[in-house]
Amino acid sequence: MSRLIIGAMIRTLGAYPSGWRAPGAHRDPRGDAAVLRRTAEVAEAARLDYLFFGDWLATGEDLAYRDPYLLARVDPLSAVTYLAGLTSRIGLIATANTTYADPYTLARATASADLLSGGRIGLNLVTGSEARTAGNHGRDARPSDDSRFDRAVEFEQVLRTLWDSFEDDAIIADAATGALLDPSKLHATDFDGRHLNVTGPLNAVRPVQGHLPIVHSGTSPRSRLFAAQNADLALVAVSDLEHAIAVREELRALAFESGRDDRTLKVIAPVLPIVGETRAHAQSIADELSELVQIAEDWPDAPPPAFPADRSLAQLSSLLGVDVSHRSPDAGVTTAVVAGFSAVGQELVEIVAERTGRSPSGDRPPTLRHLVVAASVNASMIVGTAEDIASEFEAWSDAGAVDGFNVLAATHPAQFEAFALGVAPELQRRGLLATEYEGTTLREHLGLARPDNVHARAHEVAAHAGSLRPGVRAGGAGGAGGPGGAGRGIEPASWHP
Ligand SMILES: Cc1cc2nc3c(=O)[nH]c(=O)nc-3n(C[C@H](O)[C@H](O)[C@H](O)COP(=O)(O)O)c2cc1C
Numbered sequence: 029m030s031r032l033i034i035g036a037m038i039r040t041l042g043a044y045p046s047g048w049r050a051p052g053a054h055r056d057p058r059g060d061a062a063v064l065r066r067t068a069e070v071a072e073a074a075r076l077d078y079l080f081f082g083d084w085l086a087t088g089e090d091l092a093y094r095d096p097y098l099l100a101r102v103d104p105l106s107a108v109t110y111l112a113g114l115t116s117r118i119g120l121i122a123t124a125n126t127t128y129a130d131p132y133t134l135a136r137a138t139a140s141a142d143l144l145s146g147g148r149i150g151l152n153l154v155t156g157s158e159a160r161t162a163g164n165h166g167r168d169a170r171p172s173d174d175s176r177f178d179r180a181v182e183f184e185q186v187l188r189t190l191w192d193s194f195e196d197d198a199i200i201a202d203a204a205t206g207a208l209l210d211p212s213k214l215h216a217t218d219f220d221g222r223h224l225n226v227t228g229p230l231n232a233v234r235p236v237q238g239h240l241p242i243v244h245s246g247t248s249p250r251s252r253l254f255a256a257q258n259a260d261l262a263l264v265a266v267s268d269l270e271h272a273i274a275v276r277e278e279l280r281a282l283a284f285e286s287g288r289d290d291r292t293l294k295v296i297a298p299v300l301p302i303v304g305e306t307r308a309h310a311q312s313i314a315d316e317l318s319e320l321v322q323i324a325e326d327w328p329d330a331p332p333p334a335f336p337a338d339r340s341l342a343q344l345s346s347l348l349g350v351d352v353s354h355r356s357p358d359a360g361v362t363t364a365v366v367a368g369f370s371a372v373g374q375e376l377v378e379i380v381a382e383r384t385g386r387s388p389s390g391d392r393p394p395t396l397r398h399l400v401v402a403a404s405v406n407a408s409m410i411v412g413t414a415e416d417i418a419s420e421f422e423a424w425s426d427a428g429a430v431d432g433f434n435v436l437a438a439t440h441p442a443q444f445e446a447f448a449l450g451v452a453p454e455l456q457r458r459g460l461l462a463t464e465y466e467g468t469t470l471r472e473h474l475g476l477a478r479p480d481n482v483h484a485r486a487h488e489v490a491a492h493a494g495s496l497r498p499g500v501r502a503g504g505a506g507g508a509g510g511p512g513g514a515g516r517g518i519e520p521a522s523w524h525p
Pocket residue numbers: 081082083084085123125153154155156157173244245246247248250251263264265298
């Protein structure tokens with residue numbers, strides 16, 4: 029039984045769109061500091077490996093209905109730096125968008141946070157953008173998929189090379205001789221790529237972790253290739269166990285073909301557990317959350333223009349293959365009605381039954397509202413007791429489907445603490461989560477070696493070959509941490525200056 033990597037993806041207003049409406053739930057982002065503090069304390073006591081902060085560089089009224097936690101949130105780097113001061117062992121992962129960020133500024137901020145945290149920071153690199161994000165950054169259009177990933181590849185290489193500006197022993201600090209620095213161990217970056225030109229060196233000492241663990245989340249083919257070639261953790265969106273096994277196999281094969289030790293790539297799936305004292309209790313929580321999700325028919329005339337179009341009886345009718353748009357959303361759906369549904373409709377009825385315990389043949393049949401919500405709210409939900417949830421984690425681990433999970437809490441604090449205080453101890457009992465932090469850095473929690481300094485390796489190669497001038501690069505191709513890059517501790521011969 030190998031231990032899983034267990035992190036929590038923090039969404040303070042809850043990861044379920046109606047989570048903030050649940051009784052006692054945190055619902056005002058102006059109070060996020062206290063929730064973040066409490067969440068970090070509980071997560072570290074539960075020995076979770078890390079807290080993960082996604083990011084979205086735009087906002088608008090639509091998010092209030094679809095993804096409320098995105099409406100107004102603390103910037104991920106501020107969150108991890110703040111929590112680094114309040115915790116001592118748990119990892120802290122922030123998200124940055126390589127399409128819009130500046131590599132020098134980001135390298136400096138992340139190297140600083142890693143120093144301040146004692147080596148506990150990770151960096152999730154995303155490239156995606158929507159029109160609003162482009163507009164917020166003075167760009168008139170979304171970059172093409174290829175150009176955003178071509179830039180991301182250069183960006184990741186520049187980050188690693190900037191982080192390696194100071195070799196670990198570059199600072200001498202000898203008061204007697206007045207020697208503060210060994211200048212031969214401070215390296216320029218001199219990156220000259222198609223998208224990025226960075227001279228360096230970075231004005232921050234090398235991170236405690238050498239290079240921060242790189243995370244990448246995405247679904248497109250370019251995204252998977254980027255993760256396979258450059259990431260330590262790949263966050264995947266998967267629909268079920270079989271899909272997860274296939275995606276992990278594909279990512280590991282891509283990593284191997286890129287010249288990496290594919291075991292160094294950890295595949296992490298998001299999961300949204302609803303935890304109750306009994307299964308029926310958990311189902312009642314899921315049922316209440318489902319009923320709190322607003323649908324178009326809740327407005328007497330018409331929903332607001334920004335309201336999600338797919339959250340309506342009209343949209344549901346097209347999925348069911350039966351016109352239910354004129355019926356009450358709270359009308360029970362009986363077995364006879366379900367018999368006329370399409371295959372998709374039947375599947376929705378099963379999803380609702382699994383989550384809420386509502387059955388068309390029972391005394392609490394599902395309503396059309398439940399079916400609208402099941403169809404329009406995307407969530408990898410598991411509903412049950414702490415043992416039920418832990419057994420599902422164990423089954424995915426045994427099947428080789430994942431290396432770990434990013435746990436999303438439907439509500440804060442209730443469901444987050446139900447997981448941390450209920451499921452985490454059960455995972456520890458089964459050997460799936462450590463009972464104590466074995467190391468002090470995020471790399472150690474993730475079982476990742478500390479990479480060599482690309483320039484120091486170049487020194488060795490140069491000393492050996494008598495030719496190479498470290499730090500001067502012939503252009504963007506080939507990189508410190510990219511495919512075959514020495515940044516991964518892969519033999520220097522594969523690193524092309
Ligand atoms: C599990 C998961 C989490 C994600 N989190 C973010 C995020 O926090 N911010 C973001 O801009 N994109 C996020 N994305 C979207 C992709 O990371 C992003 O667009 C990436 O560049 C790959 O995109 P593509 O699959 O659209 O090519 C996430 C995707 C997945 C599967």
